[in-house]
Amino acid sequence: xxxxxxxxxxxxxxxxxxxxxxxxxxxxxxxxxxxxxxxxxxxxxxxxxxxxxxxxxxxxxxxxxxxxxxxxxxxxxxxxxxxxxxxxxxxxxxxxxxxxxxxxxxxxxxxxxxx
Amino acid sequence: xxxxxxxxxxxxxxxxxxxxxxxxxxxxxxxxxxxxxxxxxxxxxxxxxxxxxxxxxxxxxxxxxxxxxxxxxxxxxxxxxxxxxxxxxxxxxxxxxxxxxxxxxxxxxxxx
Numbered sequence: 001x002x003x004x005x006x007x008x009x010x011x012x013x014x015x016x017x018x019x020x021x022x023x024x025x026x027x028x029x030x031x032x033x034x035x036x037x038x039x040x041x042x043x044x045x046x047x048x049x050x051x052x053x054x055x056x057x058x059x060x061x062x063x064x065x066x067x068x069x070x071x072x073x074x075x076x077x078x079x080x081x082x083x084x085x086x087x088x089x090x091x092x093x094x095x096x097x098x099x100x101x102x103x104x105x106x107x108x109x110x111x112x113x114x115x
Numbered sequence: 116x117x118x119x120x121x122x123x124x125x126x127x128x129x130x131x132x133x134x135x136x137x138x139x140x141x142x143x144x145x146x147x148x149x150x151x152x153x154x155x156x157x158x159x160x161x162x163x164x165x166x167x168x169x170x171x172x173x174x175x176x177x178x179x180x181x182x183x184x185x186x187x188x189x190x191x192x193x194x195x196x197x198x199x200x201x202x203x204x205x206x207x208x209x210x211x212x213x214x215x216x217x218x219x220x221x222x223x224x225x226x227x
Contacts, residue, residue, distance in 0.1 A: 004158070031213060040124065042217040043159070043204065056213060090158050096213065103149075104215065106158030 002026055004107035006091050012113045013081065021076040021110045023091030031096040032074040033104065034066060037088040049074060050096050081114045088112070119207050121218025128195055129226050136190045136221045138205035143186070145207040149215070150179065150190050153202045162203070163190070195225045 004025045013019050025032060034046040048056035049068040063085075065077040074091055088111050092104040120139045128134045138148075147166055151159035165172045165179040165188065172179045176193040192199055205218040 033213070040219060042119070042219045043215075045214050048213045050213065058214075092158070094213075103161050103164075106151075106160065108156065108158050 004091055004093055004105050006089075006107035006110050008110060009108065010111045010113075012115065013078070014115050015081060015083070017081075018077070018079040020078065021089055021091075021112075023074040023076075023107055025072055025074075025091075025093035025105070025107075027093055027095075027105060029093040029095045029105070030071050031094045032068060032071070033092040033094075034064075034074065034076050035090040035092065035106075037090055037109065043090065047076075078112075081112075083114050086112055086114045119205060119216050119218045121205050121221060123221060124219070125222040125224075127224045127226065130196060132195050132225070134192050134195055134199075134223055134225070136203050136205070136223070137187065138189065138207075138218050139185075139187045140207050140216075141186065142207070142209065144209040145216075146210060147208045148179070148181065148188050149206050149208075150177075151204045151206065151217075153204065153220075159204055192223075195223075197225045197227050199223065200225050 007022045030051050032049045036044045046060045047066045052068050063080050067075040088109040090109045091107040094102050094104045126134050149164035150162045152162045153159040163174045163177050167183045178191040181188045202220045202222050204220050206215040208215050
């Protein structure tokens, strides 16, 4: 595996379900991110982890719970979601500390549908 | 102040045409402006990026033009090909902040 991988690629869940999204980066990076992508809207940054520590939480509802057990893995735990949470959830990684042009590398995303 | 406004929302050109996508920002603290390209079923991938100390940057058929005084920057695709059909996002970041502020995206279709 190379780059940033995400599983599952597609997920359908009811509002009472609990599920988790998984992200793994094979690039040796030390920062990881969760984004939400909805149609015709800018990518919304949800969470940032830098050296496994959460450094940003952009007012995300508590029904989304991130976990970063090590610098290569990132999870997004989902519970009691709403239909408006249906979107593409993207994971990204980067090498924090570069002074110029720190590039974020994205995974292919998990397409989530909440019924 | 954090917003990046992108236009147009969609764009259709003939093969060989030069599509131009525009972005505008308000926050003068932004100092790094990347463009990302996203194909269906894939995550965004960095295409080209610029800093405000230069007015233009070229990489292959892709060119960023930057107007610091107008707080605008644009992506030009020379000799566009059907394989360039994708969604393009501009973004901006300030200093050492982790956060990228993205535009809303432009869906480009290049007709054969």
